[in-house]
Amino acid sequence: MNETKQIKGKGSLKGCSTLIAIFFGISLISNLIPETKDDFFRDAELNYDTNNYELALTKVNEAIQLDSTNSDYYELRGKILHELQDTIQSNQDFNKTLALAKSDTEKDARIRKMIEWDLNHGEEEKARQLLSKEIQLYKEGSLKHIEVIDYAARKYLTIGDTIEAIRLYDLLSNEYVTTGKYSNKAGILYTNIKKKNKAISEFKKAVDAAPENDIFLYNLGIAYLNSKNKRQAKMYFKKSMDFGNTNACHEYRELTARIRYYKRSRCCDGTTSSSTGRGSCSHHGGVCGIENVPYKEYTISCY
Known part of the structure; x- marks a missing residue:
């Protein structure tokens, strides 16, 4: 019995040695294979x-x-x-x-990756330099050229350069498209920096290009309202409202509300009373005056 066990033990040891030899052989072979450029x-x-x-x-x-x-x-x-x-x-x-990069498409992808990396690392000046290269890509007037200018404008806004973004949107609205999209964007930016007349001018371009666009009409109404021109604001809110813009409806509702008044008594102790007849403020020192209190009477409803 002991002899049999001893023979089996030797067989197991021999098998283990074989596996070790194979392992080291594979390791040796793998070490001899040179690393590729992808490995590095x-x-x-x-x-x-x-x-x-x-x-x-x-x-x-x-x-x-x-x-x-x-x-x-x-x-x-x-x-x-x-x-x-x-x-x-x-x-x-x-x-x-x-x-x-051999093509504009390759350059576009590369530049955008580098811009994102620069912005994430606070390298705004480098990002600006890359944006100036970005807007030179593709044939002028092509859809891709329009798209890269739009992208650049959005990145300038990320940097905080509203003026350069407006310049690019003005470029697009004046030279490349007639949808009103970029005039509307420029108008919003002019509104943000309190350039009221320029905002009106851009929104008017947008409305001229797309007279049934409720958003453009609403924005033009807001621009006129910011300039204290309620008559023009009301007109464009009405047009926008007719095309289904709820925000325009609420603005128009406020501008067309009628001002009405009701009277109330001002009591001598500083309180007020809705009553104006005899006995008003009898427990508050009597009546020391009558006030006309305004309230709004709305002529339309918005849903």
Whole structure:
């Protein structure tokens, strides 16, 4: 019995040795296979994400040595160098990514990624420089060119540059489209910065382009109301209301309300009484005057 057990033990030991040999053989073979550029890039991304910037830089440099035409590699190295405070080389790498982009579509995607990265890192001036490149993409007058200008205007608003956003919306409304959309956007921005006459002018362009757009009509009514021109405001609120705009209806309802008055007694102790006949304020020192109190009588209802 003991002999049998001993023989089995040797067999098990032999099998275990075989597995160990296979494992080390596989490990040796895998170590002999060289890393690819994608391997280096993935390692660089992983180390960048874990804030191990020095090792990330080493890995991405290996990837670039194997492929110096991949813009993703330069973008990652630019981010790594930014974290290492090498701003000169970082900027050069970011510019390299744009130089490698062959079409406007590629440049558009690359610029937008870089803009988002700059804004997330407080690099507003760099974002501005990229936006100036963004609006030069695509053929003028094309739908894509209009779209990038609209995108740039929205990003300028994110930065806080309302004037540049208005300039781009004015450009779009004057030269590229006749829907009134961008005139309306410019009008809203002029309203926000208290440029009342300019706001009216832009909203009028929007209404001229789309006279049945209830929002444009309502905004023009608000612009006139801000300028104390109630007659014009009322007219455009009415038009907007007729196209179903509830907000315009409420504004029109207020402007067309009739002012009525009711009388009340002012008691000598400072209180008031709705009664104006004899005996009013009898417990408050008598009547010391009569007041005309205004109230609104509405002529329409809004649902």
